[in-house]
Amino acid sequence: MAFEQYPAARPLAPDVWGGMAAALVAIPSAVAFGVAILSPLGPEAAARGAAAGLAGAAALGLITPLTRGNPILISAPSAPAAAVMGALAAELAAAGDAAGPGRLFLVALIAGVLQILFALSRGGRLMKYIPYPVVSGYLTGVGGLILLKQLPSFLGLPQGSRLVQVLEPSLWRAEALGVGFTAVLGMALAPRLTKRVPATVAGLTAGILAHVLFGLRRPEILQVCGNPLVVGAFTGAPLLSGAVELLRQALSFGAADWSAAATPAATLAMLLSVDALKTCVVTDAMTGSRHDADRVLAGQGVGNLVTAFLGGVPGSGTMGPTLVNVTSGGTTLRSSLAAGVFAAAALVAGPWFLPRLPLAALSGLMVVVAARMVDWESLSLLRRETTRFDFAVVAAVVVTAMGIGLVQAAGVGVGLSILLFLREQTQGAVVRRLGNIARWRSKQVRPPEESAVLEAEGDKVVVAELQGPLFFGTADQFLRELESCLAHARWAVLDLSRVRSVDFTAAHLLERVARTLAARGGRLVLCRVPAASPTGQDLSRYLRHLGLTAEGGSALMMGSHDEGLEWAEERLLEGRRTSRAPDRPLELAEFPLLRRRSADTLAALTAATREVKIPEDGSVFRAGDGGDDLFLVRRGQVRVVLPLAGQAGHHLATFGPGESFGEVAFLDGGVRTADAVARGECELYAVSRARFEEAADIHPKLARQVFSDLARQLALRLRQADADLGALKES
Template structure:
């Protein structure tokens, strides 16, 4: 054990935990006093004790069971705001004080159990997706609620004074409470810029206590804690009495009505969500500062166990707190052992100096919470008003705050999420599901076709239109999508919908596809879908979904292709009238040299001389013809079959960039510039070639200069046409 503490002392976890305790414990006491004072002023000492218990139990258990290094957990502002509102509501129903305390005990336990469930079912990954405007409005509302609950205590007005009366009836103010609370707030604000040795909370508490005893020198009655409204006062419970009180609370559970317990569910769920958000928000900030990664679900289970245990023995629930965590980090803490040190040191501090806590000024604790509340107010959304693009997001923030202050935090969270969903749908509906629109004579397949076929496709290519879709195809976007496609339905023989960038498809969008298919079928036209994936980002099998919704159910008016290039290639074949040949069962006959386009006007004897110098070679399907890095000393004239060219993308990945077929050639670029091959050539089918090497070409240049010039011109022309076509396609894409 001595070695363990020595190690903690050396690593900084010891001092980090001590420093974090000095921040967390006073704030926890202030939160406890706030919550229990809402029942009656006489419950304030019990609230201070509840805050201490919460700091000890939550700080220790969350650190032991959680997995986030340096995280400090303690009673927090969201818990104080919700529990205070709950206590006020119960007090207005004239429930006895001990019943309200018991209900708050059950509320904390249920919230902890909900958090455990959140962790086990994996909700920890989802809470972080709550929209920023909702979180911002929620935190600001909690800050305002905290401030509103503390103003009367800061001003020293009599117990039971409403907020409006406390602010307007100056005769009720106690200038002594205002002086102590004002001094606490001033030092808490100004202390950190002046010194980093002590946290601002500690400086504020010390300043408030010093101010109080300075006033006591002028009024000796302030040296008494009995019947003194300016201080917390004695707890009025011993260790034995405390255990009896806890036992009595659990014994009194049988007196609660079922509707009272049922009414806790909604508040407990809200509290669990609040505490979970507060914890995970702190963890995310901690990850960013330390380049680490927390386990959200494990952390929620740990927080739930800690909150349930703390509430069961009379403490108030809490969460991972930003202030104490940052103090812990800046003090040199490295592991979650610092959280355990914080909990243990809070216990030691309470046992040794618990008697002194009775002298804590109520207005000093109120001042601390007001500063905490002010810091919780998110001023960032004020920038949203300056732009029409974000003014509606500001409206979400404002509505969350308004509903939280007038109705409640649970209603505020529901309204905020609902408004955020509406704004999301509005954004999706306002955008276009069409990313690009092309015709086949503007964007060809990777098949490099002969010049004669290219001219035909340039004339007939507008019979086929390509729509590259994006985003989510759902009920909000289908009407606009249909309006964009409808003008093409009457004029195009092929409509290709590329779904590579589609994130999700709902039943309404599937019905739209059925409408498009049927409209085209009336004209004997075709609907073609490409990139119909079996695993969308939302986990849905798109191919299976289209079958289930009847889009592809045995209809001849629709075809599916694995990628856009294969769909375009299929359409090109139809436009060229080659589909029957491509699907014929008889194998194609290898071309002779005279049948190839570049040699059709050469003399027979010249071609015979050339053919004698060419190498004939056969490659089986899948066989590598050449690889990247090999010497580019030959061009390949394709007599039969097809060849795929693959570019290297790095990391062992390749991409199919071109297809060459019967009558074409490839390998000309390296043949001309003498550089090594820049890609791989693979036989897609069994293929026959004439191969012309640079050595043989040199001999031909000496014997048949006109033929050599023809070969060079053919190479240059073909390469120029390919480059021109590629430039046109790139320019077309960049236009969008």
């Protein structure tokens, strides 16, 4: 299901109602976030913060939908922005920096630019690779910071109070506590009482009513001027002219100031991007649609850039307003634009209602938001030993965020992301299959005496299939798994077809293995090295450039696993063969199948055979062909391949001089079941079944002996087929 980006014939009313309901959720939170960010900068900054929050909600609501990454996404000032910008504002206030507002503006500006760069570099796809424990820890830390920073306002402490002063009950204001708790209860209980009124609206309304009730006893707390319990009158420059002043201030900063702003800006951009994409994932699940991550990030970046130029609070795609939009009927782009229009209307009406808002009520809303950001379920990770490391990651990010700062927590999060990645990569086995040539043989059909040598001395050839990434994190594991087999081996055949990547450390380790084998007179053989791995790395080229498999290098590279096995078998059999096929074509009497036959028998059989010459890569027969000939290889080799639809055939066997093939059709008279192709020029004897039966009528003993030998040969091949199937099952 795709998003309905264009209205088409759908009625307008559901989108308008959805947008209005979403705005009712977003606007109180935007005001609260704005106040939370700017209030540390001075008594009059709270009113400016409230206006900046509304400006952010209006700008983001009107701009971000236009990129159509997720048309029903409602963007507004959000908790990550409040945490990062609020922490920075507190630091600037503590340092007495008069240029604090300008520096906040600069951070928001850079964050918007970074989000646009994320989109242009298709970074939306990379955000999902941030490990969940890191995201959980970061959001929990953000929630904790928001909670701590809201306590002074929640308790009615004067602006600029230090956090330690919340421990002094004598400074608490009963009116503020009452208003704050009422707002918290209203926001928490509203969803249980009614679905029609958004929780933020219910909480803010409850807080305002409590503030009014307290004002009946103490009328001074209802005043706007000089009242520390309300937002207060906005006495600074108008919003737009104030934004121009912030821009001038930012442009006057030097390179050091821009550099100092880059780190918190990067943290802010990353958090806002993750928050927006997380909301998109949830809406996809609800609506059965798919968002465009890069378009979403582009919209967020442009929206935050415009917001910064208006002097507003940056934000992201927010979960609460977006869900309200969907459940209230919003399905198209018009719903998110409607939310922006309602936010703009609130901004216009702001000078009338903003100064009278009680700070404790806004803090109550923030307390609930902060509590909901905490991932309480992460505590369950402590119950099981297998998940305690994940809890340690969450805890490390939370402690860093709350004890040192969000910027430092971002660094810890990145570092832990790398550690989690390395942990995941090193947990799997590098060696997928391990054995020797006695267990995994090539497809070359060999006489019994050669098979006996391979069986007896097979441990001199190590055969292994590797998988996953070969890098510094898995190199030691690879060596440990292989070293016991390599202790007495002279050759090693490694199948790299399932290897995703190789780094210099792993390549150096392969070089060490190759040199060790070379010192024993052996060789390392690398088979099926991917030219295009899943990661995009050309492994064959990389190993060649490092000199490992280059001409004169310490390792050989072969195209197929069977080719490597056959090469190793030939090296092992050198000097151990009791007999060797002559260079000339074999005569009929030299075939094991027909040895010790009388001259009359051979003469009768000769009459049933014909000589066949096949050029290189020529076809002896194809699967599905008719024919009842049994073929005997006089010279050269023949590969038998089982054809597979849509892919390369499966290599069944290779037959050399003295071997026979084609016995299935010879015995049952059916069609050929595989392809037989000459591997180089070869010469064959073809024994016709019909003419063989004529000879058998004269020499019945010949028929019994030939069929007995064929049965024994088929039995041996069936045993080998069983072994191959077992190896295939293991893989």
